[in-house]
Amino acid sequence: MKVTIVDYNSGNISSVINSFKEVAKEKVNIEVTSDLNKIKSSDKVVLPGQGSFKTCVEALNNIDGLSDTLNEFTIINKKPLLGICVGLQMFADIGYEETETKGLGWISGKVSKIDNQGGKFKLPHIGWNQINIVKDSKIFKDIENNSHMYFVHSYEFLPNDKKVVSATTDYSSNIVCSVEKENIFGTQFHPEKSDKIGLKIIDNFISL
Amino acid sequence: MLKNRIIPCLDVKNGRVVKGINFVDLKDAGDPVEQAKIYSDGGADEICFLDITASNENRDTIYDVVKKTSKKCFVPLTVGGGVRSVEDINKLLNCGADKVSINTAAVENSKVVVDSSKKFGSQCIVVAIDAKKNGEKWEVFTHGGRNNSGIDALKYAKQMEDSGAGELLVTSMDKDGTKSGYDIELMKKITSNVNIPVIASGGVGTLDHLVDGINSGASAVLAASIFHYGTYSINEAKEYLASKDIPVRI
Numbered sequence: 118m119k120v121t122i123v124d125y126n127s128g129n130i131s132s133v134i135n136s137f138k139e140v141a142k143e144k145v146n147i148e149v150t151s152d153l154n155k156i157k158s159s160d161k162v163v164l165p166g167q168g169s170f171k172t173c174v175e176a177l178n179n180i181d182g183l184s185d186t187l188n189e190f191t192i193i194n195k196k197p198l199l200g201i202c203v204g205l206q207m208f209a210d211i212g213y214e215e216t217e218t219k220g221l222g223w224i225s226g227k228v229s230k231i232d233n234q235g236g237k238f239k240l241p242h243i244g245w246n247q248i249n250i251v252k253d254s255k256i257f258k259d260i261e262n263n264s265h266m267y268f269v270h271s272y273e274f275l276p277n278d279k280k281v282v283s284a285t286t287d288y289s290s291n292i293v294c295s296v297e298k299e300n301i302f303g304t305q306f307h308p309e310k311s312d313k314i315g316l317k318i319i320d321n322f323i324s325l
Numbered sequence: 326m327l328k329n330r331i332i333p334c335l336d337v338k339n340g341r342v343v344k345g346i347n348f349v350d351l352k353d354a355g356d357p358v359e360q361a362k363i364y365s366d367g368g369a370d371e372i373c374f375l376d377i378t379a380s381n382e383n384r385d386t387i388y389d390v391v392k393k394t395s396k397k398c399f400v401p402l403t404v405g406g407g408v409r410s411v412e413d414i415n416k417l418l419n420c421g422a423d424k425v426s427i428n429t430a431a432v433e434n435s436k437v438v439v440d441s442s443k444k445f446g447s448q449c450i451v452v453a454i455d456a457k458k459n460g461e462k463w464e465v466f467t468h469g470g471r472n473n474s475g476i477d478a479l480k481y482a483k484q485m486e487d488s489g490a491g492e493l494l495v496t497s498m499d500k501d502g503t504k505s506g507y508d509i510e511l512m513k514k515i516t517s518n519v520n521i522p523v524i525a526s527g528g529v530g531t532l533d534h535l536v537d538g539i540n541s542g543a544s545a546v547l548a549a550s551i552f553h554y555g556t557y558s559i560n561e562a563k564e565y566l567a568s569k570d571i572p573v574r575i
Binding site for chain 2: 128129131132135136138139167168169172233236239240241242243244245246247265267268269270271287288309310311312313315316
């Protein structure tokens with residue numbers, strides 16, 4: 118099996134690479150690339166993303182054919198894809214960080230700044246928070262409800278159809294922190310930085 | 326609910342862990358990779374490496390330490406000390422650091438903070454402020470606490486937030502190494518003045534000091550020697566905070 122981490126200059130992906138390699142050991146081949154043919158021939162794809170919605174979308178669009186290839190992989194061929202942090206946010210139709218930017222449009226909805234209630238809550242939302250699992254998700258196999266995950270973000274994904282939401286986390290409001298729609302998975306938190314329990318989520322995705 | 330973080334800090338010199346009393350009188354105390362792994366297995370919410378002599382000496386050892394640590398520790402890793410440029414930040418991130426803390430370079434040229442937070446995202450840019458009280462105000466020190474910039478620490482904290490810092494790591498120079506607790510007045514003033522998370526640092530000697538740090542408004546508490554010399558384990562610290570109704574990850 119081949120799992121590809123998409124390297125599209127989306128910021129720091131070393132930790133994602135390290136964690137997937139740690140989980141995969143010898144049994145799974147982890148590729149880190151933006152090569153379209155390698156992505157097409159993968160069994161699973163990981164779409165990381167750090168920085169802003171705008172810079173990540175721009176970085177994605179800067180690589181000729183990448184968004185079409187990801188679209189084909191995910192929407193047409195229905196192969197499993199995991200978006201992490203801004204990788205998840207890009208599933209949306211539109212994002213409002215820095216300026217209005219069009220997303221991949223895979224899961225209808227928008228990405229807006231977390232309402233910090235006039236400064237009552239600090240932003241970014243940084244640190245360990247508990248996840249409230251609201252529906253069975255394949256990546257949550259053997260993950261207990263209220264497990265702690267590591268977050269760092271100031272924007273949140275607001276999907277139109279709440280049925281895609283698999284977990285939320287309680288900050289200034291109930292923030293969507295995990296989604297599952299058919300073969301599309303996403304986490305707002307960073308499984309690669311969430312210690313053993315995060316590695317278990319990565320293992321669940323690899324084992325799909 | 327978001328939990329308050331406990332962050333053990335490992336001062337690293339030439340690839341080895343040391344911890345100073347008021348930044349001098351160093352004492353070798355172990356291998357950073359092993360130490361970091363012990364801390365992350367023990368429940369540390371993050372690990373912080375501070376390359377303390379980086380401004381003067383060969384920095385390549387820290388890259389190697391970060392590379393090795395990031396393959397073994399799967400909690401966030403913050404690295405600081407001697408970070409001068411966007412390129413330095415890029416190198417540390419590529420080695421596997423999750424956040425980079427900038428001290429002297431941010432004071433000398435806030436553009437480093439502006440540029441790096443735009444390029445890599447605010448989430449990985451921590452501005453470290455070493456502050457020392459002078460009369461009614463606190464002044465920002467640079468170069469590992471050796472030079473007084475004369476800059477007002479409260480104004481500077483706000484300016485760094487505006488420049489794109491994702492977090493502030495505030496160290497009291499007066500308290501560092503004294504084991505007499507954080508400079509609570511300083512922490513209160515800074516945390517109430519900015520809307521980004523603040524990590525309190527400098528002066529922890531007891532578990533009550535950690536409680537005081539959180540109660541002063543800090544989102545995270547950083548400590549070195551109390552953990553490093555085994556006075557308390559990370560878990561003991563967390564249990565104690567929990568017993569004082571402070572939310573922690575256990």
